[in-house]
Amino acid sequence: MLIFEHSRPGRRNYSQSPGATADVTGIPPDLMRKTPPMLPEVSEMDAVRHYTRLSQKNFSIDTQFYPLGSCTMKYNPRACNSLAMLPQFLARHPRAPESTGQGFLACMYELQEILKDVTGMAGVCLTPMAGAQGELIGIAMIRAYHESRGDSARTEIIVPDAAHGTNPATAVMCGYKVVEIATDKEGDVDMDALKAAVGPQTAGLMLTNPSTLGVFEKNVAEMSKIVHQAGGLLYYDGANLNAILGKVKPGDMGFDVIHINLHKTFSTPHGGGGPGSAPVGVAPRLLPFMPVPVVAYEDEKYRWLTEKEIPQSIGRLSAHMGNAGVLLRAYVYVRLLGAEGMHRVAEFAALNANYLMVELRKAGFELAYPTRRASHEFIVTLKDLKEKTGVTAMNVAKRLLDKGFHAPTTYFPLLVPECLLIEPAETESKETLDAFVAAMKEILEEALTQPDLVKSAPHNTPVRRLDDVKAARELDLAWKQSLTRTATESPTLNAIPTVTPS
Amino acid sequence: MLIFEHSRPGRRNYSQSPGATADVTGIPPDLMRKTPPMLPEVSEMDAVRHYTRLSQKNFSIDTQFYPLGSCTMKYNPRACNSLAMLPQFLARHPRAPESTGQGFLACMYELQEILKDVTGMAGVCLTPMAGAQGELIGIAMIRAYHESRGDSARTEIIVPDAAHGTNPATAVMCGYKVVEIATDKEGDVDMDALKAAVGPQTAGLMLTNPSTLGVFEKNVAEMSKIVHQAGGLLYYDGANLNAILGKVKPGDMGFDVIHINLHKTFSTPHGGGGPGSAPVGVAPRLLPFMPVPVVAYEDEKYRWLTEKEIPQSIGRLSAHMGNAGVLLRAYVYVRLLGAEGMHRVAEFAALNANYLMVELRKAGFELAYPTRRASHEFIVTLKDLKEKTGVTAMNVAKRLLDKGFHAPTTYFPLLVPECLLIEPAETESKETLDAFVAAMKEILEEALTQPDLVKSAPHNTPVRRLDDVKAARELDLAWKQSLTRTATESPTLNAIPTVTPS
Amino acid sequence: MPFIPHTEEDIQTMLASIGASSIDDLFDEIPSELKSDGLKRVPAGLNEMEISRLMLERAETDGRYLSFIGAGAYEHHIPxxxxxxxxxxxxxxxxxxxxxxxxxxxxxxxxxxxxxxxxxxxxxxxxxxxxxxxxxxxxxxxxxxxxxxxxxxxxxxxxxxxxxxxxxxxxxxxxxxxxxxxxxxxxxxxxxxxxxxxxxxxxxxxxxxxxxxxxxxxxxxxxxxxxxxxxxxxxxxxxxxxxxxxxxxxxxxxxxxxxxxxxxxxxxxxxxxxxxxxxxxxxxxxxxxxxxxxxxxxxxxxxxxxxxxxxxxxxxxxxxxxxxxxxxxxxxxxxxxxxxxIYMALTGPEGLRRIAGRSHANTLALLEKLETVKGVKKVFSGPLFHEAVISLPGPVEDVMRGLKARGILAGLNLEEYYPELGHAMLICATETKTSGDLDNYTKQLRDVIENP
Amino acid sequence: MPFIPHTEEDIQTMLASIGASSIDDLFDEIPSELKSDGLKRVPAGLNEMEISRLMLERAETDGRYLSFIGAGAYEHHIPxxxxxxxxxxxxxxxxxxxxxxxxxxxxxxxxxxxxxxxxxxxxxxxxxxxxxxxxxxxxxxxxxxxxxxxxxxxxxxxxxxxxxxxxxxxxxxxxxxxxxxxxxxxxxxxxxxxxxxxxxxxxxxxxxxxxxxxxxxxxxxxxxxxxxxxxxxxxxxxxxxxxxxxxxxxxxxxxxxxxxxxxxxxxxxxxxxxxxxxxxxxxxxxxxxxxxxxxxxxxxxxxxxxxxxxxxxxxxxxxxxxxxxxxxxxxxxxxxxxxxxIYMALTGPEGLRRIAGRSHANTLALLEKLETVKGVKKVFSGPLFHEAVISLPGPVEDVMRGLKARGILAGLNLEEYYPELGHAMLICATETKTSGDLDNYTKQLRDVIENP
Known part of the structure; x- marks a missing residue:
């Protein structure tokens, strides 16, 4: 039932509204709204009940294992939430003087410094509000760099075919042409393809390492040399930074710019699809182009650097200073981990991934890159299973939901057929991994013996398999009041009950 | 799965413990523990996941309608929770000087004053930690009063047969004999029985009004006169105060002492069975006997009055000052309601109860007291249904769970056979009441057409009908490790993993 | 090991299953010359108690002010x-x-x-x-x-x-x-x-x-x-x-x-x-x-x-x-x-209308009060919602500093964005402000301007 | 009508179903002479925004202190x-x-x-x-x-x-x-x-x-x-x-x-x-x-x-x-x-042991430091857990007042409960106290005693 179906004209929460004011004066009538917006008219309790019950229809890290490749769904420490939501932090206006935010800015400055060390970069800007915005900023800086040198012939960005879709989409948003290069059988970028692709038209290369195939690009140093020699710059997509945290620094691999998805590696909450946050790190040559603001520490005071101090900056990409509350959560997380803790993140992410990979292989699943170590994730391909039984990666994913596990990432990367990209993350225990293997084994057996059971999954979720095609064809993107309420029942302005209102 | 079954020896949450200290020194070895206690050894995430998932197995006001007679399950405003949990309130030590708690004490003092007005009493003490403790304190004051007058022949407390079990149990805890008196056909106390029961041995009468039968004792003024003339005092059990809030004051009915269940009328959370809180109000003659501490306001400062100022006090009943955090929640609630809001509580509790009563009668249910107005609750009896179909009140209650409603109170009061005591509370909307009536109607039809479906309910809950008899016969009150773990797996002191601990 | 559930026994069992002799082996595809020599500028880990105290202290440093800043971010009551x-x-x-x-x-x-x-x-x-x-x-x-x-x-x-x-x-x-x-x-x-x-x-x-x-x-x-x-x-x-x-x-x-x-x-x-x-x-x-x-x-x-x-x-x-x-x-x-x-479900159409109406009325009331201070003027004649530009008799920075010392954040300084407006400041009073707050602001502004 | 969901239409429909003409009718079994003449000392209702501000202000009045009071209620970190x-x-x-x-x-x-x-x-x-x-x-x-x-x-x-x-x-x-x-x-x-x-x-x-x-x-x-x-x-x-x-x-x-x-x-x-x-x-x-x-x-x-x-x-x-x-x-x-x-599941047996051990060690360390202050003595010789009685050279109340002014709650005054112990105070230092806190307490106590 939708919240609107609980709604009744004139129902109100007096505790949640100021006392009545006199009619609005001083606004010309032609600028005034004639009919009220269709906000729900429900009691506070009914709203609480509705949204509490809705929440129970979600899977989440706090309730289920989420082996979602490339997303790094790990435990979001509850302390990060409560400390970022201390009343003074929440109350601080973004335009309040810096002198009223020294506590907040100290956290931001230290976070910048920590991220510099982790990435091996010379500068870090905290403001990008999501991974895709981090990419946009990174590529924009590459462009600004070339332009500042009058090097305007560089019109192409090279992207491996296994890359996240955001990479090519971002390159286009920055006015670049995208050149896709292939992956070899071992899962590495095809070096010949790379050599063929680079040239004086190359602005840069975007690379995820470990790649979305779950393997470390062994030739990354050579790739870096090839691109740099051609005059291009290297962009590091930090989606998989969790796998090498503390172990390898992107700066040491030769990258010029990197974004870090805090909602992956630094465990800020995914929140059902955001907010993200993706600080960007840069090598020295890109420092002049950093987006603003950036936090500085001078004369024992913290302050924001703006366009004044960074005149070649690519500018501002958000109205204030990015997703400050997310940054606070990440700050608490990195302080809880400390240097040693960061090493262990990568170590145990790798241990869990390799263990799970081996156990699934033992259980009869086919690996896409059987000769490789898993990084923090790995790929299972169900091509043979589909040929044999008709059961697809999607079917297996949905059947996992029935068994209380979130599904792995399916059909990405696109180059592996019927693939499941599986990432357990370091915070899961061996028992949970074992339980997942057992569930996968059950499904494999079901696929062989009762394939229809798997194909018609899920069976135990709040709804069964949803019709995506119908959704796109018969677009229903907003509830229409007329379908369930008569016109006379529509909410009207000032519809206040006449009985003792307060 | 129990939390202990997730437990593994040596698993630890380093974030939740101080760094290692040197071995404990200065405590003689014979006073030291030899084997560690069986606390769970689980990761922070697994604890969060376990208890989040456990919570989802509960019904609650935030998720379901709870028409639980005599319990007044109404919406617990979320603001009451967050404001009582402001960091400074939580951090304040109970033995900190009064000067560090003027904000807190101001709330307590104002709550006392408001409760005095609501009850029509001369004094209020906030410290009783639950209704039953409020009763104990009330009866102890009655006893102290008689003793202070040398009136030691009073050995009996009169209690109607429909009273809560706490009433007779409390009287006995205070050293009194209990005299039960009958209820007449209309649901009122039998006045002849009362007259026959009173005498020079009468210490007092305990009365709930409106009674647990959901009707207002019309003769309460006369009852008061009879008991007072015999030299007894009147105790008001405030369990049903919600029904008359702002409408009638117990003091005006002639009561000498009252307890107020804040977790009922003043909407502090029930919390799965506590904490409660039950301030006690007294008429002037009982003022000298009030329990301590009580808040006073003098010279623009708030302070606690103790045994020094109230030398005849019956003493202290809690280690500190009662359930302070619950009192803060109630304070926020009464300020949100205000005087007008309190009237409306009773008005809409009565409206909902009478509407639901009428609609259930129309749906074919038999009322226990069909000639009476409902107060905030009323009784349906399923005696005839049981005779016809074998379906009991318990069966109907369990079947309601299947339909997403909590059950009403069953088999209380004991004098009505196969009874359901139904209290909707004022915060429920008409649509919810209508949905409940529809569910009850369905169950009535099921009882007539497929009685076994109802008798074997519930069917849709996390577990089905539980075996109470087995529980009491084969007492299993604590999990035994030995049943699922071998001895060698038991947790040991200092079992810290050897890999890079922090 | 914060947030790592593995016991020593788990680690050994898992490594054995993988066929690796140590966790380090799992990183053997990474060229050794790329491996980091450590995180030297990342401090040692704190436990939750320690970081909680640090964050509480920092939050308290930031204080609480009576704020009249709007400019794209607005203080409203949140249920x-x-x-x-x-x-x-x-x-x-x-x-x-x-x-x-x-x-x-x-x-x-x-x-x-x-x-x-x-x-x-x-x-x-x-x-x-x-x-x-x-x-x-x-x-x-x-x-x-x-x-x-x-x-x-x-x-x-x-x-x-x-x-x-x-x-x-x-x-x-x-x-x-x-x-x-x-x-x-x-x-x-x-x-x-x-x-x-x-x-x-x-x-x-x-x-x-x-x-x-x-x-x-x-x-x-x-x-x-x-x-x-x-x-x-x-x-x-x-x-x-x-x-x-x-x-x-x-x-x-x-x-x-x-x-x-x-x-x-x-x-x-x-x-x-x-x-x-x-x-x-x-x-x-x-x-x-x-x-x-x-x-x-x-x-x-x-x-x-x-x-x-x-x-x-x-x-x-x-x-x-x-x-x-x-x-x-x-x-x-x-x-x-x-x-x-959830916010919109709790306020409903009438609640949101009242929030808007009260914010509008508060801002008009504040303007009227502030204009009683010598040298303070409303800058524009167009109809307003819940913000307004005022001009001050001297540099905005000075006024803001003075009011901050009195617990008030006065508004947003417009001198940089719109220098043509002179000593102009953007102010806002949402429904969170009481008439006492408006009087307080007015009184303190008068103080600051008249006794700089 | 806070927390009452009824619309005017609901009220009329419900009354009609009941057969009552007003809500007042529902109280017709209550003798009219018993009915209240109103709640004169209950203030008018506040909305959530108003009560939130009032409670925030009151909470801030109460302040935050470094506390060494135990006596049956103990400050521990809560995850x-x-x-x-x-x-x-x-x-x-x-x-x-x-x-x-x-x-x-x-x-x-x-x-x-x-x-x-x-x-x-x-x-x-x-x-x-x-x-x-x-x-x-x-x-x-x-x-x-x-x-x-x-x-x-x-x-x-x-x-x-x-x-x-x-x-x-x-x-x-x-x-x-x-x-x-x-x-x-x-x-x-x-x-x-x-x-x-x-x-x-x-x-x-x-x-x-x-x-x-x-x-x-x-x-x-x-x-x-x-x-x-x-x-x-x-x-x-x-x-x-x-x-x-x-x-x-x-x-x-x-x-x-x-x-x-x-x-x-x-x-x-x-x-x-x-x-x-x-x-x-x-x-x-x-x-x-x-x-x-x-x-x-x-x-x-x-x-x-x-x-x-x-x-x-x-x-x-x-x-x-x-x-x-x-x-x-x-x-x-x-x-x-x-x-x-949940607390015990998060701390586990080893966590709770460390909390106990650290509290014990902190209290012993505090005692040792405090005994360096002139006139301050440990009172009892028996082994301790995480509290101790100390005697002071003068009235406990005065020392407590002095330390409170320095942001410290010194302990519980025992003069009333155990007059035979003289100027005795019960102190406690749980795992929440750092060695800096212990030094701070010692320094301030020395100040208060030596410069009363």
Missing amino acids: AAVWQIATRGEFYSSYTPYQAEASQGTLQLLYEYQTIMASLTGMDVSNASMYDGASALAEAALMAVRSHKSSRRILIPSTVHPVYRSVVRAIVRNQGIEVVELPYCKQSGRTLVEALHGFGKEEFAALVIPQPNFFGVLEEVDALTDWAHGKNALAIGVVNPTALAILTPPGEWGEKGADVAVGEGQPLGIPLSSGGPYFGFMACKQALVRQMPGRIIGRTTDQDGKDGFVLTLQAREQHIRRSKATSNICTNQGLMVTAAT | AAVWQIATRGEFYSSYTPYQAEASQGTLQLLYEYQTIMASLTGMDVSNASMYDGASALAEAALMAVRSHKSSRRILIPSTVHPVYRSVVRAIVRNQGIEVVELPYCKQSGRTLVEALHGFGKEEFAALVIPQPNFFGVLEEVDALTDWAHGKNALAIGVVNPTALAILTPPGEWGEKGADVAVGEGQPLGIPLSSGGPYFGFMACKQALVRQMPGRIIGRTTDQDGKDGFVLTLQAREQHIRRSKATSNICTNQGLMVTAAT
């Missing part, structure tokens, strides 16, 4: 229920709802959000949110250019938030899109329709129309919208969502209504929190839906015919269309929208 | 997860789990709690909690008298918390139970077994044994327990649950172990909160289970044979047995126990 529910693990720690059957909580909530926002803006459809108001405006500009046949120019009044204008420039710059600014009327503080006449022959993909504008002044939205449509340009409204409870929604501006409405969602239950996370909203006419960036939720049915919700129109998005996507965006601000939806 | 989960609606707003099938969350959690507490105290069984530590001790005394054949006397050392002794007296007084107090050793600060010899012929239902005692000193629990058993009295341990991570549990005291263990559960994840709500715990030997008051949860099976949990042994309770019940108690402190159980 306690909003964040107690939004931070439930099932909302807080869930992923983007790709697996629809395991995400009906989030999906239904987003569908409800889209419904409310479409109605609030008077538009047909809304997406599931953008990063923030400024970037939503930039995306609207890109959307206009995509849907326009021939122009890559966007016309933006200088009454639009200066930072929003910067953000638009930064985002569209590399796509060869030109941003043209419109001047404002120094007397009324709004964009003059007459000023548009100078652009008689030029073509634009869109005209941006702020309501209220950055000065808090209400624009003549009907005339501006009609002008844009007359020029075959899209009309993009940038609106304050609280104001929409009492102001004509963009969908009803002029003859045909604006085409796209965007804005900052923060006023709808999101804490100020030093600037984020907030969320941007974007709604548009049905005809433009396939040009809209961001997540969109649709209602459909499951295989038993039961209603359910899914991510839809994914063919627009980067994970499907890659370099041909409408945008590179892949996150919305899900958790913020969760809070905003 | 953030504890209350974020405990205040989830499903725990916070659920009722006593009478309907077991709809309450498995609460019931399983309470069963886990009982298991942990039984193990922590070394007992066979635990109930589901009591109001607080003091009332739990009173209930234990009543339980002892119920189970004893002939004595209605309870022996309590004066090293038991003075307020606990008051509470026991207040609760047992009306049942003709006599409380006899035992003196303590002025030198060691503990109860001397020799002192018991004076009671050679007297009969007692129980001996109460505190561990640690109110002075923070550890009692000779084995000898005391054996003495009680030798006299055919029950041994009732009053224990600090944190201390049980390192101290011998009551179930292992002496030859046979104590019979009942009670105590204050607050240290296990419950905020200080001006004294409540906390929870009392009670555990006992199997033989006494049917004498135990309060809720008890049992594991059983459902009709499909699946494990489940129910309230059991209800035949002891007031709602079944009425005047013959073991107690009038009907609530436990469910929500507090929810928090405590």
